[in-house]
Amino acid sequence: MTPPTTAPATPAVRTPAPLARRVAAQARFEAMAMLRNGEQLLLLVVLPLMALAALTLTGLLDGVVPAGATRVDVAVPGVLALCVLSNAFSGQGIQTGFDRRYGVLRFLSTTPLGRGGLIAGKLLAILAVLVVQYVLVAAVGAALGWRPEPAAVLLSVPVLLLGAATFTGLGLLLAGTVRAEATLAVTNLVWVLLAAVGGTLFPATTLPAGPAGLVGLLPSGALGAGLRETFLTGGPSLLPLLVLAGWGAAAWAGAVRWFRWS
Template sequence: MSTLAAAGGRHSRAASLPARVLAQSRYETVTMVRNGEQFLLLIILPILALVGLTVTDLLDSFRPDGASRLDVAVPGVLVLCVISSAFSGQGIQTGFDRRYGVLRYLSTTPLGRGGLIAGKLLAIVAVLALQYILISGTAVLMGWRPEPLAVLASLPLLLLVAVAFTGVGMLIAGTLRAEATLAILNLVWVALAAGGGVLFPTSALPGWISWLVDLLPSAAAGELLRGCFLAGQFAVVPALILAVWAVLSWAATVKWFKWV
């Protein structure tokens, strides 16, 4: 009897916090990737953008000497991937989880609010890693040959971009209704992709509009990644802009996020 009781006690012990966070992260990742609409946003559209920018002459006027279309296109498409996963994808999922009471339920479990947020962040990193592999692999097949150091340097830069956009996405998802979150995040995704300095440098925009767009996290992210891959440089001002957006958005999220 004592042996059975001991065995039952071992099996009834709650999982550790890291194990709970990893389980939540796996769930969030699989949910994002399996959803048809999310898969279109996370994978298909960025790949189509990469191919479209490479086979057309849209980026020719922005190419530095010796750079190919792929060299200019890949950094922007990688930023678009981050916006898709950290901003739109996770924001929409969080908004509907909040609507259906999932967030309220999970926040009262042993996972807790901190564990739930950590699981979401890890899921974003996992999806971003998948996107990076697919986009860079596609680009390599098309003839892209980046500097290895630029590839390594881009990883922490993309994490900074992800932190900033996750904060903004969570703020919207935690303060607006799910339907409004869905509409706003999708509209903002299109606006940033088209004229937010992501795929095209802000020099393509009129003067004062260009100056305003430069202050957006999308334009800062685009400049940061293009500086990394095209010039092998760390763009300080765009990095500071992203850091400010990250701090302010997460501070606002902590203050105003509603779990119900």
């Protein structure tokens, strides 16, 4: 009697995790990579908090503090704008630039995560880090006497989201079109210039009339103005939002058109 033959076992095929889980895992990895890196932590947290203390405890803002407000009321919106610039533009731009240089982007774009999932993970990581930044700035601001209206805090969220989307597009456009070393140099230089004279920490009204008008058309000036209006007057005017939206649309269109994955 011939013994029955047993068919060889078919190896189990592992199916990829759902897209939402893959994107969440990538976002968690990106966010932790930014927060655990010493240089990134300096850019994302330490320098903004130092700027907040300096603007509040010195007389740098005395000429632009409106009646009924205090230094910290003007300082906090500017520092939140600086957080967006540090996070979405400089931090993500530098990280993406070096990921591209070392082939990480090309590798991840061929995995089940895909290019769309990778970009979505980056956006979620930026938002997660922005939440941490907001909480820390608000806590330090509160210790320095900041008492915002709850409605203004809620209204600041969509302004910050629009700013984060705009500066993420600009950061990806730069990181995807030039070498990593150039990305590092340009983002650091632009960060300093926009923080100092780009309407981020200081309102454009501190500049002469001609340059002030130009600064108001920069994404940094629009974000800073929009956040200051939100906290000081109860809501942003339309012009800063339109300027941010225009820069964001142009940046993302350029990134889609010219971004190189390797």
